[in-house]
Amino acid sequence: MSVTVQFCGAARTVTGSSYLFQTARGRILVDCGLFQGQKTLKELNYGTFPFRPADIDAVLLTHAHIDHSGLLPKLVRGGFDGPIFATRGTIDLCSYMLPDAGSIQESEVAALNRRNAARGRKDVTPIYTRADAVAALQSFRPVAYESWVEVIKGVRARYWNAGHLLGSASIELEFAEANGARPLRVLVSGDVGPEAKLLQPDPEAPSDLDYVISEATYGDRVRAVTTPEQRRQHLAGEVRDAAAAKGALLIPAFAVERTQELIVDLVDLMERGEVPAAPIFLDSPLAIHATEVFREHATSLDPTVDVSRLLNSPHLKFTETVDESKAIMRLTGFHIVIAASGMCDAGRIRHHLKRWLWNERATVLLAGYQANGTLGRFLQNGAKAVRIQGEEIRVAARIRMIDDYSGHADGAGMAHWIAARRPIARGLFLVHGEEEAIAGLAERVGERIIPAAKIYQPVLDDIYELSTAEPRVLDVDHRRRLEPEAVTQLDWHNEMSELMLDINDKIGTAADDRARGVIIRRLRRALDDGG
Template sequence: MEIEFYGATERVTGSCHILRVGRFTVLLDCGLIQGSDVEEALNRAPFAFDPERVEAMILSHGHIDHSGRIPLLVKRGFTGPVFTGDATADLARVLLLDSASLAERDALDRRKHPRTAADRHAEPLYTRDDAVRALNSFKPVPYGRRFPVVPGLEACFRDAGHILGSAVVELWLTEGGVSRKLVFSGDLGQYGSPILNDPEAVTDADALIIESTYGDRLHRDYDQTLQELGEIFNSASRGSGNILIPAFSIGRSQELLYLFARHYEEWGMQHWQVYLDSPMAIEASMIYLGYPELFDREALASRNDKRLLPTLKNLHFTPKVEQSQAINKERSGAIIIAGSGMCNGGRILHHLKHNISRPECHLLITGYQAEGTLGRQIVEGAAEVEIHGRHYPVAAAVHTVGGLSAHGDREDMLRWVSGFKSSPRVFVVHGDPAAKEAFRNSIEERLQLTASIPRPGERYDFSS
C-alpha cells in the first residue's frame, strides 16, 4: 500500500494524489491546474496513471482546483464512484457544469477568432455532457460516517471548515495483514471564521498529507479585518466611484453578503447598491441555505432570523448577461461581487475594463491569488494589465484584505496538526515553493514531526 504524489506538488493548484491498496487504485482529488496559459495547458497532458484502471475516487471539496478534472477523468475512461460530502456533491454540480460551459465557450471563441493555426481546431477540455456523466458517478456521504471505498480501504469525512462541505479525509488501509492510517487535510479553514464550524480535530494517523497555501504567513486579526473593511467602505462612499470585489463563487461570496448584513449600519452599506454578479454564486448561496446543520452557532441563529442571505433593499442578483452588462453604466455607488476570484476569467474582467483605470474606484482583493493570474499581477503592483487583448493602466486603489481567506494561515494549520496524539509522517503539498518550505520547517521545529515536500511521482510505502 502506497501513496504517489502527483498534483499540487509543484504548485498550489491541481490537487491529485494516487493511492494504491493491493490491486486497487484510488485517487484523492482530481483538480484543475490554474494560473498562466502555460500552466493551464498542462491540464490537457496525459494523466500519470491509466484512468480506466482507477477503481474509485475521493473528493475533499468542490473548489475547481480539487474537482475540475473529474469530467476529463471520466472522458478518458474512469467509470468508478466518486465519494464526497453531501454538500460538496451539490456544489460540484454547479462548479463542474460552469467549468464545462467556460471550456466550450473558450474553444468556440478560439475557433471564431484564431490567433494560431491550432486555434482553428480548438476543442474544449471537456463538455457539459462529460460533466453530467461525471456528476452521475458521485456518491454523497455525510460527515462522520465511516464507509468502504474498495477492499482494504475505508474512509471518513470530517469538517475542514474551509467551504460548505469541505472535508478532512481519514483513510484506513489494510493489506497483507498490515493496517495503516492516512489523513488528507484537503484545504483547512480558519478558526473563528463566520458561517462554518472550525476545522474538526483528528487525533491519530501514521501519515498526514497537508496543504500549505498560507504556510509562510499570518492573516490579519479578524476584528482588525472587519475594521479595515468598514473603513474602506465608508471612505469609498465619499469618492464617487465603485468597489469591485473579485470573489470565489463558493465561500467568499456568501461570507461577504453575511458580513454586509451584520454590519449594515456600521459600514454605511445603505449608501451602496450591492450586486452579486455571478449565476454560480447565486446558485451556491441557495445551496448554502439548504445545509443549516453545517453552520456554526452564530450563523445558525442568523439563519433562524432569515438573515444569512441578507434581505437588503440594495442587494441585486444579476444572473443574466444583460443584467451584468447594465451594471457597467453605474459610474459610482456600486459594490460589484463577481467571479472569478483570481481575475483569470468571468464577469469580473468586464467590470475591471470599465473601472480599473479610474482613480476614484477601488479593487478589494479578499482571497489567494495564484502565480500567473491577473489578480496576482495586480496585487504585486502592476502599473498596467492586459484584459481581452487590450492594455489598461491600473489607477484604482487596490486593497488586499487577507483576513477573509477561506484558508487557515500558518498558525491555524499548526494548531490543527498539533491535535494529533500520534506522530505522523507529514507530507507538505498544495503551496507555492516558499510556503511549502516554510511550513515544513515550522512543523519540524515547533511540533518535532518528520516532514517532507514530495516531488511529482514520489511514492511513500505505508507497509514498511
C-alpha cells in the first residue's frame, strides 16, 4: 500500500507543525499548527491549506501548544468533520487555548483594520474567531497513553508521553499492508522534553521503526547539565539582580507549562527566603486558566513538587481584566510580571515592554526559544531599539536569557532519544528546527547513530513516498506556497523595520540640522535612483 507524507509546516522552521499522511484508504493529519515569526510565514495562516480540509479523515494532535494546534479551528471551519484525537490533558488545555487564540485574532485584526482604515487600506479578516474555536472543540476525542486506537481502516495510532507539556505525546502510526506483511511503522516525535524536566516525566517512545520524524529545535546546541536545585539557583541569581536594580522584572513566557514552572520555582525561592518577596503578577487570562488546569491535573505531575500549594501562593496575583493589567503599569520598584507571549510577538507582554524597555532599572528575562524574526529574537540578539505596534522603543533594560526551563531536549538529548528508537530501517526526517539546528543534529547523529544517507531534511510542502525501500521525494515545486529560502531567511518586513530604526538613529545622532538634511536628501536620491 502506498503511503506518502507531506510536510505542511515546521520544515526548516519551528512553527506551523503539520504532517499529512495519505494512503489509498484515507488522509490523516498529524498536528495543524499556527505559523509564527516573520510576516512571510505568518501570512500562510491566512492562505489556503495545501490540501482540502474536507478530504482529511482524522487529525492526531501531539499537544496543545498553538504552533501545533492553532489552525484546527480554521480546518474545521473549512470543511473538516472528522475526529481530532488527543490526550485528556491536551483537550483540557485546548479548551482554553483555542478560544483564546480566536479572541486574540479578533481583537488584533480589529485594531489592524482601524489603522488600515486611516491609511485607506482594505480590511483584513481574522484567521478564525472565538466561535470557530469553540465549535472545533466538539471534534476532540480523548485517547489514553500507550493504547492503540484505530484512526481509519488499516491505520492505527498509539500515544506515548513526550515529557514536554501536560498531555504531550509522540505518536506511533502503523499502516497495515494488504498482504498481511509487517505494517509500515512511523513515529512522529512531537516536541520531546528534556530529561528531569520540572513537572513532567522523562519522555517515552517505542523502537524498531521504519521511519522517525523528529523535532530538532535545539539540535545544534548542548546545555550544561543541571539539577533542579541548580536551575532554581540560576533563577534566584537573576531575580536578585533584578531586585537590586529596583525596577520591574518582565518574563515573557508561554502561557502553558513554562509559566507554571516559573511560578512554582519563584514561589519556592520566596518561601525559602532566597530571593526578595515580591508580588508575582500573572498577566494573562490564558495562563490563569491554564494554571487552573494544572491544579486539576496535579496528581499526574511530578509527585516531588507540591504543585497545588505553590500555585495557590499569596505571592501570586492574577490580573485577568484589562483594567487590572493597566494598573500594573502604574507600579514602580521591584515586582515581577509574567505575561504571554513567550516570543514577545503578541499578548499583554508587549504593553509591559513598551512601559519598561527604555528604563535601565528594568530587566527582561527571556525564558524560552525565540524564533527567527520575532521581537524576542531581536531582543536576544542585542537590538538597541525595537518597534512595538508601530512605535520605536529604545532598549535600555537588561536583557537576560535563562534556558533551564526549555521544554525541548537539546542536541545531545535528541541524539539519545533517536538512538533509543533504533533500529530505524528506512529513514530519519529532521523537522521543527531552523536550518542550523537541523544541520547540527544531522551531524551529531549521522553515522554514529544512523547512516547519514538515511537522514532527510525536508523543506516546506515536500512530499515523500514512504512505502518504497527508501523514501522518495515527489515533484511538488509547482505547488509550493513559499520558496525554501523564504522560509529560512528574514523577510522584507524585518529588513524594513531594521532600516527604519537605523534611519531614525542616524538622523537622531547627526551633528545638526544641516547634517540631518544631507542624510534625508541622500535617501531621497537613493529612492529616486531605485525607481
